[in-house]
Amino acid sequence: GESVGLHLPTLSVQEGDNSIINCAYSNSASDYFIWYKQESGKGPQFIIDIRSNMDKRQGQRVTVLLNKTVKHLSLQIAATQPGDSAVYFCAEMNTGFQKLVFGTGTRLLVSP
Amino acid sequence: GAVVSQHPSWVICKSGTSVKIECRSLDFQATTMFWYRQFPKQSLMLMATSNEGSKATYEQGVEKDKFLINHASLTLSTLTVTSAHPEDSSFYICSAALTSGGPGDTQYFGPGTRLTVL
Numbered sequence: 705g706e707s708v709g710l711h712l713p714t715l716s717v718q719e720g721d722n723s724i725i726n727c728a729y730s731n732s733a734s735d736y737f738i739w740y741k742q743e744s745g746k747g748p749q750f751i752i753d754i755r756s757n758m759d760k761r762q763g764q765r766v767t768v769l770l771n772k773t774v775k776h777l778s779l780q781i782a783a784t785q786p787g788d789s790a791v792y793f794c795a796e797m798n799t800g801f802q803k804l805v806f807g808t809g810t811r812l813l814v815s816p
Numbered sequence: 817g818a819v820v821s822q823h824p825s826w827v828i829c830k831s832g833t834s835v836k837i838e839c840r841s842l843d844f845q846a847t848t849m850f851w852y853r854q855f856p857k858q859s860l861m862l863m864a865t866s867n868e869g870s871k872a873t874y875e876q877g878v879e880k881d882k883f884l885i886n887h888a889s890l891t892l893s894t895l896t897v898t899s900a901h902p903e904d905s906s907f908y909i910c911s912a913a914l915t916s917g918g919p920g921d922t923q924y925f926g927p928g929t930r931l932t933v934l
Contacts, residue, residue: 747911748909748925793859802848804923807859809859
């Protein structure tokens, strides 16, 4: 399930399930969006990106959906594996300012 | 390809001392490098943007005299935390972009430097 509190929102899934991580972005002028995976004590790792002229993009086991109307971004991970356990951040950019703004993050816990 | 390294990976220092953190792009030249700070269980917050050969652009609320940034070459940027205090303890992460950091110019992140100020 998903929980929100004083700590990072956490999504707990079973190995093999599909995971959906959501993100609400703040700037309607943002036109480029990226999902990052961050493991404990490491820097963010690029997963997938999408530009504002698209509403869906697929990678290997991952899909990003963009809904500009409600300023919502989601990351879908198919057949989630224990190695997918990490904190996932969405980031938005207004390319006019070339500055990445990170969301609050969601911790994904995958149990075998 | 597109590997960014940071040195040191962790550092412990006494309050009042200065600490320098290096960020290197190992296999590409980075016109623009970015410095972020991340507190435990929080997101990354951009501190400053540095372009090779020019002064860094600091985000609102970041003291430029406390966090000195030098981008002397296309493969190296340094962040110096001057007169560090315990509240400066954090995870400092750099990223490097191939050109100007726009769309398609992916930012490649370093592994981060854990700073603990006693």
